[in-house]
Amino acid sequence: MTAIAATSARARPRTATSLRQWVGLLYVLPAVAFVTVFFVIPLGMTAWMSLNNWPLMGEHAFVGLDNYVAILRDTRFWNALKFTFYYTVIVTIAIFAVAFPLAIFIEKPRPLTNLYRTAFFMPAVVGFASASLLWSWLLNVDSGLFSPAAYDLGLTEKKVNLLATFQPAFWSIIAMVVWKVAGFTMIILMTGLQSIPQDLQEAAVIDGAGPFARFRAITLPLMRRTLALALILSVAGSILAFDQFYIILRGGPRNQTLTAVYWIFNQSFVSFKLGYGAALSMVLLAILVALSLIQLWLLRKPEGLD
Amino acid sequence: MAEAMSQNRKTAFSLARHSTGIIASVLFLAPIVWTVLSTFKPAQEARQPPLPPWPTTGFSVENYETLNAFGDGLWASAQNSIYVSVMTVLLSVLVSVLAGYGFSRFRFPFRDFFFVLILSTIMIPFQSILTPIFLVLTRLGLHNTLTGLVCVYVTLQLPFSIFMMRNAFDAVPREIEEAARMDGANNIAMLVKVMLPLVWPGVVTIALFAFLGAWNEFLAALVLMTDQSKFTLPVMMTALQSGRFGAIDWGAVQAGVTVMMVPCLILFLALQRFYIRGLMAGAVK
Numbered sequence: 182m183t184a185i186a187a188t189s190a191r192a193r194p195r196t197a198t199s200l201r202q203w204v205g206l207l208y209v210l211p212a213v214a215f216v217t218v219f220f221v222i223p224l225g226m227t228a229w230m231s232l233n234n235w236p237l238m239g240e241h242a243f244v245g246l247d248n249y250v251a252i253l254r255d256t257r258f259w260n261a262l263k264f265t266f267y268y269t270v271i272v273t274i275a276i277f278a279v280a281f282p283l284a285i286f287i288e289k290p291r292p293l294t295n296l297y298r299t300a301f302f303m304p305a306v307v308g309f310a311s312a313s314l315l316w317s318w319l320l321n322v323d324s325g326l327f328s329p330a331a332y333d334l335g336l337t338e339k340k341v342n343l344l345a346t347f348q349p350a351f352w353s354i355i356a357m358v359v360w361k362v363a364g365f366t367m368i369i370l371m372t373g374l375q376s377i378p379q380d381l382q383e384a385a386v387i388d389g390a391g392p393f394a395r396f397r398a399i400t401l402p403l404m405r406r407t408l409a410l411a412l413i414l415s416v417a418g419s420i421l422a423f424d425q426f427y428i429i430l431r432g433g434p435r436n437q438t439l440t441a442v443y444w445i446f447n448q449s450f451v452s453f454k455l456g457y458g459a460a461l462s463m464v465l466l467a468i469l470v471a472l473s474l475i476q477l478w479l480l481r482k483p484e485g486l487d
Numbered sequence: 488m489a490e491a492m493s494q495n496r497k498t499a500f501s502l503a504r505h506s507t508g509i510i511a512s513v514l515f516l517a518p519i520v521w522t523v524l525s526t527f528k529p530a531q532e533a534r535q536p537p538l539p540p541w542p543t544t545g546f547s548v549e550n551y552e553t554l555n556a557f558g559d560g561l562w563a564s565a566q567n568s569i570y571v572s573v574m575t576v577l578l579s580v581l582v583s584v585l586a587g588y589g590f591s592r593f594r595f596p597f598r599d600f601f602f603v604l605i606l607s608t609i610m611i612p613f614q615s616i617l618t619p620i621f622l623v624l625t626r627l628g629l630h631n632t633l634t635g636l637v638c639v640y641v642t643l644q645l646p647f648s649i650f651m652m653r654n655a656f657d658a659v660p661r662e663i664e665e666a667a668r669m670d671g672a673n674n675i676a677m678l679v680k681v682m683l684p685l686v687w688p689g690v691v692t693i694a695l696f697a698f699l700g701a702w703n704e705f706l707a708a709l710v711l712m713t714d715q716s717k718f719t720l721p722v723m724m725t726a727l728q729s730g731r732f733g734a735i736d737w738g739a740v741q742a743g744v745t746v747m748m749v750p751c752l753i754l755f756l757a758l759q760r761f762y763i764r765g766l767m768a769g770a771v772k
Contacts, residue, residue, distance in 0.1 A: 202593045205592065223622075
């Protein structure tokens, strides 16, 4: 189709038409300028800076791959990366465990469904920074909600500081992120559920398939692209996590919750090792690009359909 | 008999559904409601655990007043946030409407290359290019300015909003344009008078996403705004919460959180239709 359209366009008298078409370049120029200045050039600079020793003040010096060699020995970066992956896996499972039932709950139009959907979604429009500040208060040992409430109810002997040790601090963050993100994932999954033809489900009911058999044989396979999308969005978002760990935990307790982005932030903007920070950024960037390629593969259209 | 049974089952199902719905709704809304209510406690009471969340010793806006006394004050950072968000909305809408129209209606050299270039920036996390962005802004004289931050936010919005706008323009039949051209309308006049009303829902969607994105963004604002007078609300409130201005006043922090949350919630409730549209468009692509 497109080939035919292209030929017929070319067959028309060239000069006047194609000159008019060039105007299009003017329309997209501002966008291209923004992306070039604030994205493409910085991207190239990251690659170049990663090959340099680049302090905030003073001259930078080309050091080849030294920064990358240093990364190999940087155990704290690898620990941060390990923690980031651990967090990503746990939080993604937790988000899906909450969002999938909610998506099924609000999928069909029934009385009050819209109201419930809106309520579940509200935390998703609040920013991560606001949500983190809010929860840092709820989790505070003296002025917060959870510890004093547990103490008042007699569940704990004394007020427990949830943010002082790794396990409770980590699971508090998971709870906060699930609260904030589940509604978003729910909407994505709902669009997938709604795209499954109703007659397919009905035919399966007539054939005597139970709810679990239907879920496995119809719902899951037909939702493959939606599931993949929700999964990738959650994974990519979690690998880049920063706000909640910075605001609620400051990377603590004992630097155990430093994420990859947090470590890059520390190296670049606290220690001002800009070249080294750029090399770390290149590693993170490679991970995310690999993830995007997996995404494109998972989201490919089923063969024969376009 | 059988009918009564099924009627009973229906009632039971409906009851179970609504109790689940109400419990889940309460869980999702409670932290927001808890915070907003407790900001109206007097400062003395706000230091105590929020049990119950509502003020018990009298209604007060003391927390908001305290907040306004920190550093340059709440109002100063709120103004910064409003400026950055509104400018991001205006600029990203302008740039994406033009680009969406250009990509949809013209065939020019490198068209597909430029389109893919803009969309592919979504694959690369901006967190990894913040240092060079800092250096580029310095070179442009935009270092530590709100305008510089706006430029970064606009760039981050472009892949989504240009994709949205191109699809919106693609959905407008070409006959409408040709009729307008017959009447002697030039390109810009046609875009503004004929096309814009037709793609208006798309414009509202991208404006909403641009506002929420800029209003809530934290890391870039934290890194790029080094002068306290330029802090946006999230950066200002984090500085306050970290005890940079002395002992942490949780009442004031919650007042700040409320100021940060309420515009998002109101905009979402008013424009929910457009928000879900945007999500769907993202999900289908």
